[in-house]
Structures are given as C-alpha cells and as structure tokens.
Amino acid sequence: MTKQPYAEPWRIKMVEPVKILTREERLAKIQEAEYNLFNLAAEDVYIDLLTDSGTGAMSDRQWSAMMLGDESYAGSRSFLRMKKTITELLGFPHVVPTHQGRAAENVLFSATIKAGDIVPGNAHFDTTKGHIEFRQAIPVDCTVDEAADPNLELPFKGNIDTRKLEACIAKYGVDKIPMVIHTVTCNTGGGQPVSMENIKAVSAVCHKHSIPLIFDSARFAENAYFIKTREAGYEDKSIKEIVKEMFSYADGMTMSAKKDAIINIGGFIALKSLETYRKCATFNIMFEGYLTYGGMSGRDMDALAAGLMESTEYDYLHARISQVKYLGDKITELGIPIVKPAGGHAVYVDAKAFFPQIPQIQYPAQVLGVALYVEAGVRGVEIGTVLADRDPVTREERPPKMELLRLAIPRRVYTNNHMDVVVWGLQQIWAKRESYKGLKIKYEAPIMRHFTSTFEQL
Ligand code: F0G
Numbered sequence: 216m217t218k219q220p221y222a223e224p225w226r227i228k229m230v231e232p233v234k235i236l237t238r239e240e241r242l243a244k245i246q247e248a249e250y251n252l253f254n255l256a257a258e259d260v261y262i263d264l265l266t267d268s269g270t271g272a273m274s275d276r277q278w279s280a281m282m283l284g285d286e287s288y289a290g291s292r293s294f295l296r297m298k299k300t301i302t303e304l305l306g307f308p309h310v311v312p313t314h315q316g317r318a319a320e321n322v323l324f325s326a327t328i329k330a331g332d333i334v335p336g337n338a339h340f341d342t343t344k345g346h347i348e349f350r351q352a353i354p355v356d357c358t359v360d361e362a363a364d365p366n367l368e369l370p371f372k373g374n375i376d377t378r379k380l381e382a383c384i385a386k387y388g389v390d391k392i393p394m395v396i397h398t399v400t401c402n403t404g405g406g407q408p409v410s411m412e413n414i415k416a417v418s419a420v421c422h423k424h425s426i427p428l429i430f431d432s433a434r435f436a437e438n439a440y441f442i443k444t445r446e447a448g449y450e451d452k453s454i455k456e457i458v459k460e461m462f463s464y465a466d467g468m469t470m471s472a473k474k475d476a477i478i479n480i481g482g483f484i485a486l487k488s489l490e491t492y493r494k495c496a497t498f499n500i501m502f503e504g505y506l507t508y509g510g511m512s513g514r515d516m517d518a519l520a521a522g523l524m525e526s527t528e529y530d531y532l533h534a535r536i537s538q539v540k541y542l543g544d545k546i547t548e549l550g551i552p553i554v555k556p557a558g559g560h561a562v563y564v565d566a567k568a569f570f571p572q573i574p575q576i577q578y579p580a581q582v583l584g585v586a587l588y589v590e591a592g593v594r595g596v597e598i599g600t601v602l603a604d605r606d607p608v609t610r611e612e613r614p615p616k617m618e619l620l621r622l623a624i625p626r627r628v629y630t631n632n633h634m635d636v637v638v639w640g641l642q643q644i645w646a647k648r649e650s651y652k653g654l655k656i657k658y659e660a661p662i663m664r665h666f667t668s669t670f671e672q673l
Contacts (some may be wrong), residue, residue, distance in 0.1 A: 261592030284514025314510025316471025406558020437559030577653020591640025
C-alpha cells in the first residue's frame with residue numbers, strides 16, 4: 216500500500232496576484248538594486264522567500280476575530296482573550312504584549328541583563344545577540360558540535376550541549392548569568408529543532424544553579440511537530456500536549472508572533488515570575504505601550520490568539536513542514552548541497568559547496584541569492600559572511616562556519632508548484648555553476664550592513 220499523500224487542511228478563498236518579470240527585466244532590477252535583494256521592490260519578486268516572518272496568510276477565523284477587536288487603552292477584551300489563550304496553551308500566568316519579537320527581547324533584557332553578563336544559548340538569533348551585545352553582555356553559543364556540519368542528518372541539531380553549558384557556568388559563575396536562552400526551533404542553525412530530552416536536561420542544569428531558562432519561541436509549534444514525529448514517546452501525544460510540556464520546563468519566553476502565531480505583526484513575553492513581570496512592566500510602558508496592548512492593536516491581539524490555536528494543530532503543521540521537506544528533497548535530488556535535514560520553516564542551501572571557486576569574502580551565498588532572483592524571480596536571504604559582518608574591534612571580516620542561502624517559506628501562502636519553480640531556478644544555476652564569480656562590497660554601514668550594503672560584480 217502506498218502512503219496517502221498529504222495536502223493542506225485548508226482551501227483558498229482569496230488570492231493576491233503577483234507579477235512575473237522576464238529574465239532581462241529582473242537583471243535590470245537587480246543591477247539597479249546594486250545586488251542587494253533587500254533593495255528590490257517586493258512587487259518585482261515572483262516568489263518571495265526572504266522570510267517567514269509576518270508574511271503568512273491569516274485564516275478566515277483570524278480575520279473575523281479581528282472584527283471583535285476591542286481598542287480600549289487599558290484592560291481590553293482582546294488582551295484578556297489573548298492572555299487567556301497564552302496561559303491555557305503555554306502555561307504562563309504573566310503576559311507582556313510587545314509589537315514584535317525583538318521588542319520582547321528589548322524589554323526582558325532591559326529588566327534582567329547588565330554589562331559584563333554572559334548569556335548562554337543555542338546560536339542566538341541576530342536581534343537577540345544584538346540586544347545582548349548592546350548591553351555590553353556576551354552571548355555564548357553552546358549548540359551541539361554536530362550543528363556545524365551541514366551533511367550530518369540528525370533529528371535535533373538545535374540542541375544545547377549541556378557539557379558546554381556546565382563549562383560556561385563554571386567559567387563565569389552563576390552571578391554573571393541572568394538567563395539561558397533556548398531557541399526553539401534554532402533559526403541560525405538551519406531551522407533545526409530541540410528535543411524534549413534536551414529541554415529537560417537544559418532545564419535541570421539551569422535550575423540546579425537557579426538560573427532562569429527562557430525560550431526564544433518564534434517557531435515553538437514547528438519544534439513540537441518535530442518532537443512528535445522524531446522523538447520516542449511522543450508519537451501519540453497531541454501538539455498542544457507537547458507544547459504544554461515543553462514550556463513547563465521554562466521560566467519564561469519571548470515570542471515573535473509573526474511566525475508561529477501566523478500574524479503580520481505582534482509579539483509578547485510570558486513569565487512564571489511575578490517579580491520579573493513587574494520589572495518588565497516598567498520598561499514595557501516606556502518602550503512599547505501600556506501593559507494591555509504593548510504596541511499591538513486590539514484586533515492584532517485577537518488574531519494572535521486565534522493564530523496560536525491554529526498553529527498548534529497537527530494537520531496544519533504536517534502540511535507546512537511537509538512543504539519545506541518537499542522543497543528540500545527536490546533540491547537534494549539534483550545533487551545540490553543543503554543543510555540536512557531541511558528545517559521547520561526553511562531550506563538552507565550550502566553556498567560554499569555550491570560555488571567552491573568563490574572565496575567566502577567574495578560572498579558566495581549573496582552571489583547565489585542574486586542568481587536565483589535573476590533566473591526564477593525567487594528572493595532568498597544570505598546567511599553568511601555579509602550577515603556575519605565585521606569584528607566590532609578589529610573591523611576584519613569574520614566569515615562564519617557555514618555560508619548559506621536561506622529559502623524561508625511563508626505560512627499558507629505558496630503551493631508546491633511555486634516550490635517547483637524554485638527548484639527549477641536552482642537547477643539552471645547548478646548547470647552553469649562554474650561560470651559564477653564573486654561580489655565586492657561598494658558601500659557598507661558600520662553595523663547590520665546586510666540590509667543596506669551595495670555590491671559590484673568581480
Ligand atoms: N527570534 C528568532 C528565532 C527569530 O527568527 C526572529 C526573527 C526574532 C527572534 C525576532 O523577531 O522579527 O518579530 O522582531 N526572525 C525573522 C527571520 C526576522 O527572518 O528569521 P521579530
């Protein structure tokens with residue numbers, strides 16, 4: 216018996232037409248954009264895989280929930296509904312709304328991190344790292360070594376190595392470590408999940424030393440899907456049961472609701488400790504807004520609550536992650552190197568292995584991103600030397616271990632026919648891969664250069 220194919224547990228009620236330029240037109244557009252994909256007008260992109268953040272399609276239930284939005288400044292029904300959903304689903308009694316994920320980081324870290332502190336974690340996301348370093352504190356990457364090898368096909372490459380974590384605590388001392396941040400799934404490491412066993416082990420280490428454990432939870436539901444499908448003992452548990460157990464080991468969480476709450480803007484902090492909540496409250500009022508909206512409108516909070524319920528349904532997650540796997544498998548069939556296995560939200564093409572003739576300081580992943588736009592109108596994002604930026608002290612380039620082009624798939628937006636176009640585009644480039652040359656930076660900003668740099672071809 217063959218396995219029944221998967222299909223999306225939704226049908227399409229509204230569509231958004233997209234423009235398809237010719238190859239020549241795209242060539243002109245990317246030259247005008249000086250080879251930076253961020254400089255393109257979105258309407259000149261056919262299939263936009265720049266990010267899965269805020270780009271998902273809301274459901275009819277979410278849109279109708281928006282009509283119930285209560286825009287009261289204080290104590291709105293929308294906030295209370297959102298808070299109730301978060302408490303019931305994730306188990307945290309205290310909720311601080313923010314306008315997106317990095318805002319949650321800003322508020323929580325303002326209340327808890329000081330200069331000289333150390334924040335261990337699993338390959339912190341850029342904004343997380345940025346908010347730690349901005350406070351003259353140091354993020355320490357304790358991810359398992361296996362994560363650095365794109366060819367190793369392991370189920371939980373986002374795990375924290377607890378020996379590295381113990382060594383970090385022994386080296387710097389508990390007083391310097393305000394929290395450990397576990398990112399579920401780990402975006403920087405290739406959208407790789409964290410196992411429940413690892414969550415338990417990390418939680419045990421943290422709590423032995425009385426260090427709070429915080430989850431960076433942007434893609435927590437996708438992580439739960441991997442636990443259900445890859446970890447023994449969880450096959451028969453529902454996603455909601457798994458999610459509840461995951462968060463039971465944490466003391467708090469930051470959330471970019473633009474991912475697994477499937478809304479276009481929003482975020483929050485959720486906490487067990489009333490004391491930490493009170494500390495965050497002051498900063499939230501200063502930076503984000505009053506404690507019952509924090510930069511979101513009432514209707515956003517209602518859509519957020521509905522989105523959290525939908526993203527933690529198995530059928531939704533199965534279709535979503537199967538689509539990412541579909542793209543990963545098709546690319547792999549052509550012999551094109553990717554980070555294995557495919558992540559929860561994205562496929563990461565290994566540009567170093569794709570273009571061995573291009574040195575890392577000539578930005579092979581940027582070259583691949585530009586080429587994919589020209590060939591197929593697809594926009595990915597460089598996660599390599601451009602993004603890694605210069606060392607803040609020496610100003611030298613600091614090429615990372617992996618040089619990747621991330622193809623992040625928005626939730627409920629594209630069909631597998633779109634994925635086939637992406638694969639076709641990569642195939643065109645692969646066939647003439649030896650003919651590509653590197654790029655040189657023309658202009659770069661002193662920090663976060665990847666957004667605004669301009670390039671010229673070598
Ligand atoms: N944490 C993780 C793991 C993220 O991936 C992101 C955003 C954030 C925090 C910050 O959240 O954007 O709402 O402020 N990631 C996006 C991306 C931008 O494309 O991967 P935000």
